[in-house]
Amino acid sequence: MVFTGININRAWKSDTQWFQEYIATFAGIELSGNPQGLSEQQKHDAARAVADTGRFLPGSAEYKSAFNRSVNDPDLSTGSKFQDASKYYHSDANYNFSHLTDFADIQVGASYRSYDLNSGGTIYTDKDGNITYSELGIYTQIQKDFDVNDDMELKITASARYDKSELFDGFVSPRLSAGLTVNRDHNIRASVQTGFRNPTTQDLFIGLDAGRAILIGSGADNLAGYTRTFDVSTDGQTASRSNYSNTNGCECL
Numbered sequence: 001m002v003f004t005g006i007n008i009n010r011a012w013k014s015d016t017q018w019f020q021e022y023i024a025t026f027a028g029i030e031l032s033g034n035p036q037g038l039s040e041q042q043k044h045d046a047a048r049a050v051a052d053t054g055r056f057l058p059g060s061a062e063y064k065s066a067f068n069r070s071v072n073d074p075d076l077s078t079g080s081k082f083q084d085a086s087k088y089y090h091s092d093a094n095y096n097f098s099h100l101t102d103f104a105d106i107q108v109g110a111s112y113r114s115y116d117l118n119s120g121g122t123i124y125t126d127k128d129g130n131i132t133y134s135e136l137g138i139y140t141q142i143q144k145d146f147d148v149n150d151d152m153e154l155k156i157t158a159s160a161r162y163d164k165s166e167l168f169d170g171f172v173s174p175r176l177s178a179g180l181t182v183n184r185d186h187n188i189r190a191s192v193q194t195g196f197r198n199p200t201t202q203d204l205f206i207g208l209d210a211g212r213a214i215l216i217g218s219g220a221d222n223l224a225g226y227t228r229t230f231d232v233s234t235d236g237q238t239a240s241r242s243n244y245s246n247t248n249g250c251e252c253l
Contacts, residue, residue: 002210003080004070010078011066012056022051074122076209084119086201105143112136117205125207125217125225133166135198148180155179165198167219 009018026047029038038046056063073079094109114134121127139161146154157177164170177191204219207226216223 001080003076004067007070007073007079008056008063008066011069012054012062018051022047025050074120076122081122082119083122086118086124087116089114089116103144105141107141108139110136110138115201117201121207123208124201124205125222126205128225131205135163135165137161137163151183153181155181161196163196163198167204168198171196 026043029043029046034043056066070078070080072081074081074083090111090113092109092111094107097106097108112134115132117124117126117131119126124131139159141157141159143155143157146156148154155178157179158175160172160174162170162172173194173196175191175193177189177193180188182188199218202215202217204217205222205225206215206217207222208215209228214228216226
C-alpha cells in the first residue's frame with residue numbers, strides 16, 4: 001500500500017518538483033513580509049495547495065492508470081508488486097514403541113525442511129538467484145506411569161530435541177515434566193524445559209525497502225546481497241553510491 005501510494009504520486013509529479021513548489025510558495029510568503037497575516041499553519045496549507053495542484057484523484061482515469069502500473073511492476077523504485085515464488089518442502093516421521101515394550105511409552109521422530117526462496121529481489125536478497133538452505137530436527141520422548149496408591153497416579157515425561165540448521169550450529173532442547181493425579185479430580189503439574197527456535201526466512205534473508213525503514217535480515221551474508229543506490233551531493237557535484245557491509249556488518253554509505 002505504501003509503495004503503491006508513493007508511485008501513484010510520482011507518476012503525477014516528481015518528489016523534487018513537489019518540494020520545490022512547496023518551499024518556493026512558503027518562502028515567497030515569508031519574503032513578502034506575510035501581508036495577509038497568515039499563521040504558520042495557514043502558510044503550510046497555502047504551500048501545500050500549490051504543490052498539490054493537479055494531483056491524481058481516486059477514481060479518475062489518471063489515478064487508475066497509475067495504480068495499475070504500480071501494482072504490476074515488481075521494481076519497488078517504480079512499482080509495488082511482490083513477486084514471490086518461494087517454496088519450502090517439509091517432511092516428518094514419528095514412531096511409537098509402546099507395542100514393543102511395557103516398560104514405558106517411548107517415541108522417536110524426525111523432521112526435515114528445505115527452503116527455496118525466490119522473490120526476484122522484491123522481498124529477499126535473492127536478486128542474483130534463489131536462496132536455498134535446510135533444517136533438520138530429531139527428537140525422542142519417554143513417558144512412564146507410576147501408581148502411587150489407589151487414589152494417586154504419577155506420570156513422568158522426559159524428552160529431548162536436537163535441531164540443526166544448515167546455517168547454524170546444532171542445539172539440544174531438553175524437557176522434563178511430572179504430573180500427579182489425586183482422586184482423579186485434582187492434577188498437580190511441574191515441568192522444566194528450554195526453548196529454541198531457528199530464525200525465520202525473513203529474519204535471515206529479508207532485504208526490503210519499506211519506505212520508513214529498510215529491513216535487512218541477520219543472515220551472515222545477507223547484507224552483502226542487498227544493494228541500493230543513493231544520490232549524494234558533495235561540493236556541488238552529484239554522484240551515486242551503493243551501500244556495502246563493513247567488518248561489523250552494519251549498513252553504510
